[in-house]
Amino acid sequence: MEPYTVIRHGHASYPVFIGKDALADVRSVMDDIAGIRPAYLVTTPQVARIAAERLEAVAFAGEPLLLPDGEQAKSLASIEELAGGLISRGVRRDGVLIAVGGGALGDAAGFAASVYLRGIDVVHVPTTLLAQVDSSIGGKTAVNHPMGKNLLGSFHPPIAVIADVGFLDSLSEQELCSGALEALKAGVIGDTSLFDLIELERDSISRRQLEMLEVVVQRAVAVKAGIVSADARESDQRRLLNYGHTIGHGIEAAMNYEGITHGAAVGYGMIGANAVAVARSLLDKGVAARIDEAVRDLHAGDPPPADVADILRATEHDKKFGGGKRVMVLPRDIGHCVVVEDISREELHLAAERALAG
Amino acid sequence: MEPYTVIRHGHASYPVFIGKDALADVRSVMDDIAGIRPAYLVTTPQVARIAAERLEAVAFAGEPLLLPDGEQAKSLASIEELAGGLISRGVRRDGVLIAVGGGALGDAAGFAASVYLRGIDVVHVPTTLLAQVDSSIGGKTAVNHPMGKNLLGSFHPPIAVIADVGFLDSLSEQELCSGALEALKAGVIGDTSLFDLIELERDSISRRQLEMLEVVVQRAVAVKAGIVSADARESDQRRLLNYGHTIGHGIEAAMNYEGITHGAAVGYGMIGANAVAVARSLLDKGVAARIDEAVRDLHAGDPPPADVADILRATEHDKKFGGGKRVMVLPRDIGHCVVVEDISREELHLAAERALAG
Numbered sequence: 001m002e003p004y005t006v007i008r009h010g011h012a013s014y015p016v017f018i019g020k021d022a023l024a025d026v027r028s029v030m031d032d033i034a035g036i037r038p039a040y041l042v043t044t045p046q047v048a049r050i051a052a053e054r055l056e057a058v059a060f061a062g063e064p065l066l067l068p069d070g071e072q073a074k075s076l077a078s079i080e081e082l083a084g085g086l087i088s089r090g091v092r093r094d095g096v097l098i099a100v101g102g103g104a105l106g107d108a109a110g111f112a113a114s115v116y117l118r119g120i121d122v123v124h125v126p127t128t129l130l131a132q133v134d135s136s137i138g139g140k141t142a143v144n145h146p147m148g149k150n151l152l153g154s155f156h157p158p159i160a161v162i163a164d165v166g167f168l169d170s171l172s173e174q175e176l177c178s179g180a181l182e183a184l185k186a187g188v189i190g191d192t193s194l195f196d197l198i199e200l201e202r203d204s205i206s207r208r209q210l211e212m213l214e215v216v217v218q219r220a221v222a223v224k225a226g227i228v229s230a231d232a233r234e235s236d237q238r239r240l241l242n243y244g245h246t247i248g249h250g251i252e253a254a255m256n257y258e259g260i261t262h263g264a265a266v267g268y269g270m271i272g273a274n275a276v277a278v279a280r281s282l283l284d285k286g287v288a289a290r291i292d293e294a295v296r297d298l299h300a301g302d303p304p305p306a307d308v309a310d311i312l313r314a315t316e317h318d319k320k321f322g323g324g325k326r327v328m329v330l331p332r333d334i335g336h337c338v339v340v341e342d343i344s345r346e347e348l349h350l351a352a353e354r355a356l357a358g
Numbered sequence: 359m360e361p362y363t364v365i366r367h368g369h370a371s372y373p374v375f376i377g378k379d380a381l382a383d384v385r386s387v388m389d390d391i392a393g394i395r396p397a398y399l400v401t402t403p404q405v406a407r408i409a410a411e412r413l414e415a416v417a418f419a420g421e422p423l424l425l426p427d428g429e430q431a432k433s434l435a436s437i438e439e440l441a442g443g444l445i446s447r448g449v450r451r452d453g454v455l456i457a458v459g460g461g462a463l464g465d466a467a468g469f470a471a472s473v474y475l476r477g478i479d480v481v482h483v484p485t486t487l488l489a490q491v492d493s494s495i496g497g498k499t500a501v502n503h504p505m506g507k508n509l510l511g512s513f514h515p516p517i518a519v520i521a522d523v524g525f526l527d528s529l530s531e532q533e534l535c536s537g538a539l540e541a542l543k544a545g546v547i548g549d550t551s552l553f554d555l556i557e558l559e560r561d562s563i564s565r566r567q568l569e570m571l572e573v574v575v576q577r578a579v580a581v582k583a584g585i586v587s588a589d590a591r592e593s594d595q596r597r598l599l600n601y602g603h604t605i606g607h608g609i610e611a612a613m614n615y616e617g618i619t620h621g622a623a624v625g626y627g628m629i630g631a632n633a634v635a636v637a638r639s640l641l642d643k644g645v646a647a648r649i650d651e652a653v654r655d656l657h658a659g660d661p662p663p664a665d666v667a668d669i670l671r672a673t674e675h676d677k678k679f680g681g682g683k684r685v686m687v688l689p690r691d692i693g694h695c696v697v698v699e700d701i702s703r704e705e706l707h708l709a710a711e712r713a714l715a716g
Contacts, residue, residue: 076437076438079434083503084504084505087506092680140476142476146438147442155476320448
């Protein structure tokens with residue numbers, strides 16, 4: 001199997017494999033990349049249950065080590081427990097974790113790999129569309145602190161990413177759309193044809209048309225790969241990936257991360273950002289309407305029932321930890337965004353209001 | 359104040375300042391290195407109490423954030439609590455931790471710095487001789503796992519190290535000798551004149567003669583700096599620093615890390631390694647006797663009351679997590695050591711026996 005692309009971060013580089021049955025080739029990928037080094041499967045109970053058949057390809061990595069489903073994986077207590085499992089199995093510095101799961105599993109297993117014995121290698125096998133198009137690429141790991149999400153973490157690039165779109169077959173409509181919204185975001189940032197494809201093929205997404213989803217993953221990965229290869233750490237270029245995230249994070253925090261997917265929050269955040277871009281005459285009103293419509297079409301439900309004041313409070317918190325400035329990514333056109341650092345409180349207010357209006 | 363040396367690890371580099379009142383210049387060092395970025399003092403209750411006067415120099419960093427004294431600092435629970443303090447104070451990515459304390463504090467604060475918001479900068483201010491000559495140099499951080507010491511950690515070079523030998527005035531004799539034994543180790547690895555100095559000036563160490571201790575710190579740092587600059591990660595060259603540590607770790611583990619200092623354990627480990635080196639005809643018997651005598655002179659007490667079988671069990675554990683080989687660093691002469699990978703069980707047995715014989 002040939003990699004779809006190779007991501008370069010400073011001195012590290014890793015291949016990304018994308019395909020309908022990509023995990024079937026995991027053994028030969030491991031042979032090429034890790035040689036005879038021992039591999040260990042890390043996953044969650046839900047993935048182990050739903051994808052049992054597909055996981056037979058990684059049987060060579062032994063009985064899975066389990067992290068809890070969902071955000072529960074992302075605590076220091078879970079990391080300590082996983083590390084205990086690695087110690088019990090005698091995993092050494094030459095061990096390689098194969099992390100099979102969604103974004104939370106990837107964040108937590110990546111963090112564990114980065115601190116176990118001061119760092120062992122990890123291969124990411126993202127199983128959700130969101131993780132395939134976004135979180136598995138770029139080398140960021142994270143766990144939560146009782147006082148806030150993703151406040152602890154590391155930069156720990158994997159040695160390979162295997163995005164098997166076959167996993168997407170069992171995703172819920174909600175999860176599919178969450179990933180499609182992040183892919184739509186990638187389209188607005190840097191790939192007009194990706195945007196067109198998602199807009200046009202909305203129904204194929206619901207039908208889990210895997211050939212189409214494979215192309216969506218490829219193109220979204222290409223956008224992110226181009227950005228993170230140029231700039232591995234959080235700065236400049238990489239901030240473009242935060243389109244929709246200023247208000248999106250605010251919505252998630254205001255709703256206590258419950259009752260809304262990350263992609264949906266980002267989608268409504270894009271609607272908010274578009275309103276500011278139009279008000280600044282950076283973006284044509286018709287183009288904004290087209291992006292907004294694509295978001296609504298993918299979300300297919302009511303806008304998030306959050307409170308504007310709560311969203312603004314959360315964005316002030318992000319501002320505080322981010323760098324003291326109110327930053328938004330604003331589109332100038334589909335395929336072209338800019339980072340704007342002098343966002344006013346009034347503009348944030350407008351963005352939050354428009355996002356909630358849907 | 360001019361740095362004594364500058365350590366280079368790949369793309370990172372940091373100055374090391376050594377002096378009798380080096381901490382008095384911390385403000386100007388911070389201005390040079392970190393500019394106007396906000397600084398935060400991290401220390402332990404004991405250091406805050408004993409060194410209150412000396413800590414006035416870092417009053418600009420505000421009320422100290424506290425980690426527990428000793429090994430208690432090195433748990434994920436302590437890291438989570440410290441991170442909570444950082445979040446409460448609104449510490450952002452541009453924040454700089456000033457970590458003032460012994461080896462355990464430095465390990466834990468360095469780890470916290472490496473994971474808080476995916477990494478913020480840290481300045482190490484080691485307050486024990488052991489931390490000044492060894493653990494503050496090289497960029498390794500560590501916390502313990504309930505199943506074993508130092509099993510979690512990271513590589514996170516500081517942006518500066520300030521070794522103020524004035525702190526050594528309040529050290530116990532035991533702690534002074536622990537550091538002196540690590541310095542003696544550095545002498546055997548790579549600096550004959552450092553070995554001579556410690557051997558000759560044994561009494562000045564007990565008298566806390568600071569001019570002499572300053573030279574000891576300088577020379578030991580120079581040996582470690584030479585090795586870690588060449589090789590930031592754990593391999594090849596860097597393994598030379600483990601002279602005395604194969605059996606030394608075994609002794610510490612066999613005694614459950616109680617009732618023996620790290621330096622003393624390493625010292626007796628050196629005696630064990632010397633016996634193997636003599637048996638292999640790598641090292642002259644008289645030279646071995648001279649090193650052994652210097653160790654005994656610094657320890658000035660009974661050899662550790664450990665059990666040979668317990669030590670061997672612990673070395674098998676280290677072998678398992680280290681790379682599957684029995685490795686020892688053996689001296690060929692004072693100032694010249696080699697890494698030997700084909701150590702037999704019999705040789706380990708000999709080393710453990712001789713170490714315990716003292």
